[in-house]
Amino acid sequence: MARRFVLPQRARASVEIAFDKELNPQQLAVVRCSAGPKLVIAGAGSGKTRTLTYRVAYLLEQGVPPGAILLVTFTNKAAREMMRRVGDLTRVEPHHIWGGTFHSVGARLLRRHAQVLGYDDSFSILDEGDQRDVLRLCMTDLEVPVEQRRFPSPRVLAGLLSLHANTRVPLDDLLAGRYARFLDWVETIHEIAARYQARKRAANAMDYDDLLRGWLALLQEHPEVARRCREQFGHILVDEYQDTNIVQAEIVEAMAGEGEVGNLMVVGDDSQSIYAFRGANYDNILKFPERNPGTEVFRLEANYRSTPPILALTNASIHHNRLQFDKTLEARRSDGMPPALVACSYPAQEAAFVAERILQLRDEGIELGEIAILYRAHAHRLAVETMLLRYDIPYEVRGGLRFFEQAHIKDVVAHLRLMHNPRDEVAFRRVALLQAGIGNVTAERIWRQVGARSADAGALIEALAGPEVLAVLPGKAKAGWPAFVATLREVRGAEDEPEVAIRGILEAWYHDYVAAKFDNFESRVEDLEQLAIFAAQYDSLSGLLEELLLLGELYGQDVGGRAAAADDDSSVVLSTIHQAKGLEWHAVFIIHLLEGFFPSPRALDEPGGEEEERRIFYVAMTRARDELYLSYPIIRPGGYGSAVVQQPSRFLQELPEELLETWQLEEEVGAELGAGEARPAAADPNVDAAVEADPNVDPVWDDDQPLGEPWAH
DNA sequence: TTAAGCTTTCTTTTT
DNA sequence: GAAAGCTTAA
Numbered sequence: 001m002a003r004r005f006v007l008p009q010r011a012r013a014s015v016e017i018a019f020d021k022e023l024n025p026q027q028l029a030v031v032r033c034s035a036g037p038k039l040v041i042a043g044a045g046s047g048k049t050r051t052l053t054y055r056v057a058y059l060l061e062q063g064v065p066p067g068a069i070l071l072v073t074f075t076n077k078a079a080r081e082m083m084r085r086v087g088d089l090t091r092v093e094p095h096h097i098w099g100g101t102f103h104s105v106g107a108r109l110l111r112r113h114a115q116v117l118g119y120d121d122s123f124s125i126l127d128e129g130d131q132r133d134v135l136r137l138c139m140t141d142l143e144v145p146v147e148q149r150r151f152p153s154p155r156v157l158a159g160l161l162s163l164h165a166n167t168r169v170p171l172d173d174l175l176a177g178r179y180a181r182f183l184d185w186v187e188t189i190h191e192i193a194a195r196y197q198a199r200k201r202a203a204n205a206m207d208y209d210d211l212l213r214g215w216l217a218l219l220q221e222h223p224e225v226a227r228r229c230r231e232q233f234g235h236i237l238v239d240e241y242q243d244t245n246i247v248q249a250e251i252v253e254a255m256a257g258e259g260e261v262g263n264l265m266v267v268g269d270d271s272q273s274i275y276a277f278r279g280a281n282y283d284n285i286l287k288f289p290e291r292n293p294g295t296e297v298f299r300l301e302a303n304y305r306s307t308p309p310i311l312a313l314t315n316a317s318i319h320h321n322r323l324q325f326d327k328t329l330e331a332r333r334s335d336g337m338p339p340a341l342v343a344c345s346y347p348a349q350e351a352a353f354v355a356e357r358i359l360q361l362r363d364e365g366i367e368l369g370e371i372a373i374l375y376r377a378h379a380h381r382l383a384v385e386t387m388l389l390r391y392d393i394p395y396e397v398r399g400g401l402r403f404f405e406q407a408h409i410k411d412v413v414a415h416l417r418l419m420h421n422p423r424d425e426v427a428f429r430r431v432a433l434l435q436a437g438i439g440n441v442t443a444e445r446i447w448r449q450v451g452a453r454s455a456d457a458g459a460l461i462e463a464l465a466g467p468e469v470l471a472v473l474p475g476k477a478k479a480g481w482p483a484f485v486a487t488l489r490e491v492r493g494a495e496d497e498p499e500v501a502i503r504g505i506l507e508a509w510y511h512d513y514v515a516a517k518f519d520n521f522e523s524r525v526e527d528l529e530q531l532a533i534f535a536a537q538y539d540s541l542s543g544l545l546e547e548l549l550l551l552g553e554l555y556g557q558d559v560g561g562r563a564a565a566a567d568d569d570s571s572v573v574l575s576t577i578h579q580a581k582g583l584e585w586h587a588v589f590i591i592h593l594l595e596g597f598f599p600s601p602r603a604l605d606e607p608g609g610e611e612e613e614r615r616i617f618y619v620a621m622t623r624a625r626d627e628l629y630l631s632y633p634i635i636r637p638g639g640y641g642s643a644v645v646q647q648p649s650r651f652l653q654e655l656p657e658e659l660l661e662t663w664q665l666e667e668e669v670g671a672e673l674g675a676g677e678a679r680p681a682a683a684d685p686n687v688d689a690a691v692e693a694d695p696n697v698d699p700v701w702d703d704d705q706p707l708g709e710p711w712a713h
Numbered sequence: 714t715t716a717a718g719c720t721t722t723c724t725t726t727t728t
Numbered sequence: 729g730a731a732a733g734c735t736t737a738a
Contacts (some may be wrong), residue, residue, distance in 0.1 A: 076728095103728050128727090132732095155723095274726075275728095277725070379725095383726060438715085440714085476714095482726060602725065723729100723731085
């Protein structure tokens, strides 16, 4: 017996906010703007988040109910952070505001309205791994004669289909262009695409792209739902608009209604658009005014973050791009050291430089958490990571394998998924294949037995325990089967307590399985323990599942003690540039700035690729508040003692020399690298330099640097 | 039919 | 330097 008691939404903006004292005139204009479509071009460090936060606070103060505000951000974390700040400002309970990524908001709306699209509201969300699993099944369905000629792998197929979904470029065009090597297979690929859609539907499952397409379909094909959405959300604010794709732009515009409703504000910086590879369309922001007549454009160009020398450099860099809104960031800070250009001889030396300089900064009183090392691709971090370990400098790596994508996490979660959505064939196969004696063939047979009557988790369990399934089981699998079914029962019984469900799975058998299967089983068990603790916050399987799949920034190290500990016990951040977006540090090291690595050669094949890569470089540099170090190793050791001399990145070569200070590295004679005291900056003529750059020749574009003997160590 | 062992590929970026 | 995919033995 339960009684529903609805707490009304009340704007309780009891605190008067002194908007004009807290904001500059440009920001204030945005915060107080009237109705009508708005485009805010907010340069790096211009107080974009602050402005958005105050805008929301302003709306609340004007009496807009929190539930009428939709705030779409790039990560769920960003949304949460912004709402927390709004809460601090206004004392309005901010959780009534709808906030999150496109995917998470889409998922929320789709849960409400899944039926009109022919889905059940318990639909599963498929991540990339699941997507590949489904595609592999589709290939088996169609009996693709893989041996004959090269057929795209599930991974490549997933990429192709996703690009198609996010850019709307017809499959045939993609197959004629970027995927031309598969032209022979056009027909089969079309069949697989159709099959893939059908299989997802049968499994009551949506992939990431479906969350967007489904949301748009709600708006475009179901006027009643669309009307309700528009009525509910009087104010839509979208952050990081430069990274939206076509589908997202259409969603935004459809949510806002046809022109007459002037409630749409999009904020972004075209110079920081770095997600074209996954379908982000630069035109969304460039052409927003055209698409939305009457758009008022605001510009935030005062930079509060970086020192003037850093800003001069970033401005100089981005001006090499042609396709963009014309803007120049103005420094609001004074002084500052010039950005450093550090030519190193080989990766270990670059790493040693970074480590030594970090030690110096720490001695100067800079917290380690105020220092970041950024790189284009994860692989570039290796030398630096090794060196930080050797120097005993605490660090945390952002990114890498996502927590949820690790096999042991997915295994456990698949149990929950199956009980939440009993039609989820991918989840079923995953758990079934874990049982001893069951492989692909048996799993397929079992599913054929039970698939039809699996609309309900209880019915599914009964079917799995039934005689038809037992008849199919090979002898080897019979012993463990009852325990498996019992575990599923237990999970189902703990529908409201995901933590209990997870511990049940572990205790029943998965703990032993992990111990037997993985050599690093302790750390995996620890992960699972963290998963259970994390799950304790949720009182439903669906809540937990959604969070796990859509919480992009949840990584292995974040879940457990590390993130919590990181606050007091600060550590240097190692991150890809993409993941560093929106963050800032006192000192930033950008490493591995080499031709052939940055810009990434693959990106250069794409039209506009170089400009996109330059924007990535721009994003990296603009993360720095006070100190910026640009470094590269000029020699890469090849195999068998050989070495390759490399060029510094073209993005360095094109920079005006006078905006950079060239640092020359010298190594002390006889000093073991890392054990002695390297002196990065001070030039000591008595020291026999392993690397020396002629001070009269700019080292950046000098091909004939003395190489020394870097690998003598 | 399964599972272990061996080879290949991957790495540009992520919801 | 891992994880997926293929081959082969049982």
